[in-house]
Amino acid sequence: MTPFLEVERRGRIAILRMDRPDALNAIGTIEDCDNIVDTLFELGNDRSVHAAILTGKGRAFCSGGNIKGIKERRGIGPLDQPDSTRANYRRGVQRTTRAFLDSEIPIIAAINGHAIGLGLDLACLCDIRIASETAKMAASFIKVGIVPGDGGAWTLSKIVGYSKAAELFLTGDTFDAAYARQIGLVGEVTPADGLLDAALAMAERIAANPVRALRLTKRLLRESQHSRADDVLELSAAYQALVHETKDHVEAVTAILEKRAPTYTGD
Template sequence: MGEFLSVERRGKIAILTMIKPESMNAIGTHEDCQDIIDTLRTLGDDRSVSAIILTGSGKAFSAGGNLKGMQDRTGIGVLDQPDSTRSNYRKGVQAVIRALMECEIPMIAAVNGHAIGLGCDLACTCDIRIAAESAKFACSFIKVGIVPGDGGAWLLQKVLGYPRAAELFLTGDRFDAAQAKEYGLVTDVVPDEELLDRAIAIAERIVCNPPRALRLTKRLLREAQHSRMSDILEISAAYQAIVHETADNREAINAFVEKRPPVFTGE
């Protein structure tokens, strides 16, 4: 267990819980950032993991960055000079976002409470997002006089499109789980006590599929977000050539022909 994340395994599912409820799971230090990065790297190297659930402890998913650190000019935000601040963002919070975006394991955000600023953007890095009825969201960087320095200006547009993302970033307004679903930020809103069970149920529908094909499908979806169709066709052909040589592909075809459930091994 790290200082910022706990990891619980349920078969092929890894449940990552942010465990700083006293700060509403705000990310405040480089140690917090490194714990997230190291955890994702370890899970990425583990071929027995086919889905990740990201959630928070206590009453928040994540309140984002640590404002006290900004006030004191310590931590992962502003430092003594602009060039130091730029470097600080790049090696801290931006490195976290990069690690989340580069993770090839399907990820589900189970938003259990406040997801504010960076916290909302953390959820946006996940492939699927569901929310508890009590969840609250805000892209509130503007409210403290800063811009989304974590890549949120790119992330939220990919999820919601430009007009809605512009409205949320330029107003900084808070919105609830029902509005998040209306906007398309989350796919489902459930009672608080059912949130983790619903996330696990979604994860189980994912992990029953061939592990290598799962990871390459996610990578293909990520690449398609910023590539031309011609480029995606080339990548698709290459990935298809890889998965056609897996034992799981042969098992899937044999099981279909033989009218039986497949048994996938990850090979």
């Protein structure tokens, strides 16, 4: 079987396409989760990657988990006993969640179609979200009688606030891209045929900056979501001490003083 993620490189940008279009890019197996984890790890070790875009092939972004697999107790959901199911979630979708949270690469979700359940939570694990005007979204775990087992209760509430996240999870209602922008879930809505171009334009603006500072800035943003101000200040000082010693910092300052465009090397 082909890997769940197809990876395309465009210079400093990696485009990650979920490649199960016949299944609306549902995540069905532990191997799918492993592929996501391994891909993020490999890209994280490549300093030439300044930014990434996550999107789906076909007409869906990601329709969530595989419902047939859930019914048949195989794949990423329930197994034969509760303790096995708990281990399966930790080994599969939760390991995927941790990989996104640990990644220091700026990631843009280009939501090209349905983002449902786990699919919506994958988008929420990205740093920036852009949606096609035809996209449909739902935090719809409740509609199949389960809870968000992938950590989405934490992630979505960080983006839209507790009350709105509660509304989305407890109703399971489907909503469109315009509503997603209204509640701050996505930052931009584009025509379907302009989505990838918009995501690439955003990624290029990000990728134009020094890669070490980019990654440490993202880590600061992540840590700031659950840390005290004093802890963030200490971490900021430590990270600042690191980037002050990079060649790209020296180049940035020199370019400003010389009134020219900087040339960054990643050093």
